[in-house]
Amino acid sequence: MSTVQEISQNMRNIKNSELGDVEKRMEQLKKEQNIVSLLVNRKSSPRTGVVVPVPSCSITNKAMLGLGAAIMPYYLNEEQGWELEIDELHRARESAKGVCNLVALYVTNPGNSAGNVQSRKSVEEVIQFVSEKKLFPLADEVYQESVYGERCEFVSYKRVLAEMGPPHSDTVELASFHSASKGIMGECGLRGGYVELVNLDPTVMKYTYILFSKDRCASVPDQIALDLMANSPTTRGSLIPTL
Secondary structure, eight states, X not given: OOHHHHHHHHHHHHHHSOHHHHHHHHTTSOTHHHHHHHHOOXXXXXXXXXXXXXXXXXXXXXXXXXXXXXXXXXXXXXXXXXXXXXXXXXXXXXXXXXXEEXXXXXXXXXXXXXXXXXXXXXXXXXXXXXXXXXXXXXXXXXXXXXOOSTTOOOOOHHHHHHHHOTTHHHHOOEEEEXXXXXXXXXXXXXXXXXXXXXXXXXXXXXHHHHHHHTSOOOOHHHHHHHHHHHSOGGGOGGGTTTO
């Protein structure tokens, strides 16, 4: 079965399953859950697996379980400032053998709840890892404006992927997430967010648009806040005199 056929089957499974319970969980979560639902085959044996960090957001993990995914943990190194270590990703992948079929790697950068910030070298190593192991990276980057530690600098996965050049920049798929609710000084009252998808097959993108179109959109103030966050007045020269 091709990737497109699997996604199509997954969407039919979602439609015919207990949508009520899934949607209640989805309402509490960020956009990555829609992407996970594309990747997860509820009826597969072994189950579809996602590698997730420990510590991380418990509600996200519960939602992935609710969508039918198996959670395989990788542990951040507390002694090294909660650093993400590639050897630990290899260990987690090995432990998944015979338990589930790993399809995705979930990372939070900056970390929630550890607060770790990945270096450029660390991001490059993760991209190389997912490229070699054929995993889909889910980069939760919603806290990127909340970096205050010395010698810490946020660098997005998309930027590093692009600057790595071919073949990685042309072949590694990526989903990166950001939101106004976390991206503006932790302003959790503004519930607007987005996911940016890189290097996905156009046919897969068609199904992705269909899945996202069933969601309720953010309120008007939230959409305005998201627009200002993504395209601030400082980047629009003609607007500065008016403001």
